[in-house]
Amino acid sequence: MAFKDSLYKSLCRITNGNATKEPEELCCYAYDATGRIFMPDAVVFPCSTFEVSRILELASMEKVPVIPRGSGSGMTGGSLAVQGGIVMAMSRMNHILEIDCDNLIARVEPGVVTGEFHKAVEKKGLFYPPDPASSAFCTLGGNLGECAGGPRAVKYGVTRDYVMGLEAVVPSGAVIHTGVRTAKGVAGYDLTRLIVGSEGTLAVVTQATLKLVPLPESVKTMAVLFPAIDLAASTVCAIIKESVVPRCVEFLDKSSIDCVRGQFGFNVPGDIQAILIIEVDGSQMVAEQDAGKVKSFCLRKGAADVIIASGQKQAAELWSARKSLSTALFRLAPDKINEDIVVPLDRIPEMVKRIQDIQKRTGLSIVSFGHAGDGNIHCNIMYHKKNPQEQMLAESAMDELFSHTLELGGTITGEHGVGITKMKYLPKEVGESEMEIMRGIKKVFDPENILNPGKIFV
């Protein structure tokens, strides 16, 4: 369907000229971290709830897709214009409206970069735990859409646990307010958590009230080196059972270590098969005590070495190695399928074994790292897309991976969402009755199916 010129003119009028349909500009909003490309017909940059409302109202009338977009760092295609239409870039709505130190809450617009928000609240002695690896450039709006997690979820939970209320615009253009500014609230159905994680298919969030916690006085970061992968895997579950709840337990397998070997800030001996990056926090005294407990526990479990970062610099180096992994993987092969499966903690050893089996069977490099402390393993199947046989093998590996995950009581997506890449696998996990209810809910919010169509549901 051709994109009407009159529609474009209306978008320009509503946003005071903050819209574009120049191909060289559109292509900047045509991709995300999946590497797939879908050209939108136009991009619009609203600067207020009122503008978002008028754009959605117009799009509903014209039955044109609207795709809300943060910074396009999503892993499953959530911000791609798969059916063309209008990409709604939230980059101008990037204000931290309030940091309320008395009530430990903040009010933000969706375009605020997550890492900037971290800095702003930490300056005031407060803490916003959700911390996706892309925090340097991803936005809070994107985090809300996907219910982002990150490494600190072990102790602190995910985005959903920090959203108290929302202002959002539904496709009709109506502005809705959900939730509260208080710790408790049960007035009516929980629309807040229904919109969080709905991947921009139900409403466009224009403001969020977020919960903050006091900034822990001290953080201790350590790298635990294991001579065997199964030792690392079984240690993850055991640590938490021992009643120290670390804030992070990150896992890196041998291939991951090889990809970032020079970047840890210390020498990793060649026979090390897995590393856990563990972080504990609390008062100075508690953090030190817990770090000591974790260290001696890991050594008892068979760790070859435990290196406690001596200060912030060494800790930052360690995290930088971990956070650069996702891109460093391309040293192994030009293409990857990146899945964020989750299994119950005690099934991690079995899952790691099964991943190794898939690797053996297919001959592909499969690199596993991620948030082991909550069972969330980022499993990267590396291959050459242009080689049809590798492509086929990679897809069969993914199929198998999901089957094993579900068999072990897990989920096919811990924090990346379904988007377009997992659409066809969703029915493996979610039954038809549940899908029917979800489709029904989608229809309640978006009867014309204009908001981020072609996502989640096959």
Added chain:
Amino acid sequence: MAFKDSLYKSLCRITNGNATKEPEELCCYAYDATGRIFMPDAVVFPCSTFEVSRILELASMEKVPVIPRGSGSGMTGGSLAVQGGIVMAMSRMNHILEIDCDNLIARVEPGVVTGEFHKAVEKKGLFYPPDPASSAFCTLGGNLGECAGGPRAVKYGVTRDYVMGLEAVVPSGAVIHTGVRTAKGVAGYDLTRLIVGSEGTLAVVTQATLKLVPLPESVKTMAVLFPAIDLAASTVCAIIKESVVPRCVEFLDKSSIDCVRGQFGFNVPGDIQAILIIEVDGSQMVAEQDAGKVKSFCLRKGAADVIIASGQKQAAELWSARKSLSTALFRLAPDKINEDIVVPLDRIPEMVKRIQDIQKRTGLSIVSFGHAGDGNIHCNIMYHKKNPQEQMLAESAMDELFSHTLELGGTITGEHGVGITKMKYLPKEVGESEMEIMRGIKKVFDPENILNPGKIFV
């Protein structure tokens, strides 16, 4: 509409005779903690998901209301058969199916008594924080329906924060599975948290997977006595800002103190105007340190005395005084309107002042106590229902109370739900667009409006 005999026979057949329509039995299921009475036509006691499914399927076909019921301790009429029909008592589905110490989760049926569940997990060194005052008799199913909170929400959050997944039956009879057994999961819309807090209007929960945390090694309970109510109110917000996050901060005003004066286990001087019951937890060392910090902080803020419970016995006495308050109030007047308003922490002093003003204006006893640490104040308007003038005054006091709450950025219900008692006030807080969406969602789950009809929505 007459209740068909054939329908009753079918209920008996489905449940193997576990149904009744004897008036003397029905009346046991006709009331809840609101004191209102609505006779159901029948009560049925399913013992399995399969039976729940067949009952709902039948009721949908016959268009007869089904009202799920835990132990009837709800404060807003959620389990009352306001339109007659079938009360579905979940008391036979009362099994703890699994306590998984490796993954820190439990699987339970809805009829498990909350306090029994606490004991069972604590025996294994684990902890389930949600702790409504009725925990000795209320059920987990009821807690899920209302999204119950309780005093420990300050540090640990509410029921919603501990539900990972559900098995539930929707009115058509379809059995659905929502959520996960893992810490993270974003496969599709968040039906889990949509059903939690929906007051039994969307689905009947037949099984829940609950998150547990390690049991804190040590708990310190203390009573802080204040010579003026505003000192107590302003201390609540200040404590948390000072970066000790207690697990409970309970507030008792002068009238509350008077109602349970003999029960604290220590003498409360007559000039004490308010008490805070504060609890901190953690390792032995942390709990002791934090208790010391809180004590000296409160004394600096003007507390007259701080009594740290010397052991479990003294702590239990203190809690027993607090937990018996709700019934002890009837010493003041035979009837009460009990509201669980919440305001942002820093507005508590202002709210307390406004409640005193309402008391002065109406001449009624208004007793305030509750979970001040999360802004949740249980405000009890005591009156004589049989005195029409007092009845009118009480209702106008409630109106005013809600208006002040909303004006201060709060919510009309923190944990009791809307039910029937707050139905007419809900539109004060929730806008028409939001209500429209909620009604739409209700219709998706329950097109025939048979599941707990006449609740939440006017």
